[in-house]
Amino acid sequence: MTDKIHSSRAEQPAEPSPAPAAPTAPVDRHLLRWEILCVLALSLGAAGVSAAISFLGVLTEPESLAEQTASLVRPRAEEERPWLDLSWQMFVLVNALVPVLLVAYLMRRSGESSHTLGFDVRRPGFDLGSGAALAALIGAGGLAVYVVTWQLGLTVAIRPSTLAGHWWDVPVLVLQAVKNGVLEEVIVVGYLLHRLGQLGWTPWKAVLASSVLRASYHLYQGVGMFFGNLVMGLVFGWFYLRYGRVMPLVVAHTVIDVVAFVGSVYLIGRLDWLPG
Template identity: 70%
Template sequence: MICDMAESSPQPSPPADHAPRAVPPAGAASEPPTAVPLTSGLLRGEILCVLALSLGAAAVSAVISFTGSITASASLAEQTANLVRPQADAARPWLDLSRQLYSLVFAFAPVVLVLYLLRRSGESARDIGFDLRRPGFDLLGGAGLAALIGAGGLVVYLVSWRLGLTVTVAPSSLNENWWQLPVLVLQAVKNGVLEEVIVVGYLMLRLDQLGWSPVRAALAGSLLRGTYHLYQGVGMFFGNIVMGLVFSWFYHRYGRVMPLVVAHALIDIVAFVGSVYLVGRVDWLPGA
């Protein structure tokens, strides 16, 4: 009886803190984590990470290069900045091409990161006008901006070089190969996509979300643009600030970054391809 009573008496329930939890069956889909709102701190950290992996790092490198240039024995005009250079000796063109393509592909990584971050925060490339919805407007607007900025930039470069404020810029020093011009065109497109998507589209969007005025955001982006071109000299530093202000105004006015990509790509295509045929053949253009 005593044993029967002991076995039939109720057992105390385990403490609430140690109550067993239901385990979902194997293969069952778990609920997605709750999205964290983009606070000011997260936005600032995101911007710093993106810039540290892209044009912010380029700005620091340009400052160091400029410091080395102005402390060198030769004047700025006697020094040369090679923008697209060989990555292997002339006897190994396929190795050079492989390295050129490798550097081009991975140069787009920061842009992919930006597009991913926009998607994570419930936005997309369309929010900055980086899409193909308006091809006519993008091409015509980009061509007009390229003519305006390209002509002005050439004048700034020539005048500042004559004044000794800018180094001799060699857009391309690639060896002559069948792939030389295609690589230069791809380099130009890469520059347009990388700089305009990050410095104008992404940065102005995020700074607007931080409460910055359009003027303040445009000044910050333009100063960054000028700084990562500082290795070319003082003249190109200020010239790129002006370019940044014009591009920022256009983006604020129309909300599309694609015309800026087109304009930048066209400017660099003319500079890169033109250097192949003009540098050393015309007296008014600096270069060997």
């Protein structure tokens, strides 16, 4: 009887032991630094270098800064071939967002996601409300800085759009604004602050670095807009540290650029105090 009991127990499969929890891999700071450099080199870091070179060209022109003009969205083909212009506009828009896809991929590779940066639609009410408030604050302040520094000769006249007046101009300008909001805020605020924090940077040291980067790729607009965007970066960085969400910043930036791009089509040349 005892032998049968032992035999039946021996035939029963053993309970599988729980698998040990996989240890969390430590952050490889060397690889993380290279990751940040690669992302910036493919996006807004390269834009900062390009803006610095453009600014050198502006400074060496015989005209003063206030006598020169910078165009943000310009035609990319002859006016007689609007279909080609539209094709280029859409290609440039989509291609500019590739670094954002790269950031999303790298976040997933590290066991995180876009939710880690607050780049999602989980809190639409908060995102839209706070984004609109930030847009009003930064937009009004930015316009004042632009007009005053242009009058002081520290900023070039900015023509947000020089498109030729086709039916698709306004949709393209709105998409340009969305692209700017997504690209800049996801990379310069969300991604960069998150990664610098993982490298051990203090929060405000990271915010300052992010703000200087933001200011650098606006340098082609002149000294005044460099400092204006530096302040914008500090405010946006504070907001991200406070709430941990990048989506309100995307909303704010998009609203500011929509007003600037579309408004310029109807207001520049009609308001005496508005340069451009």
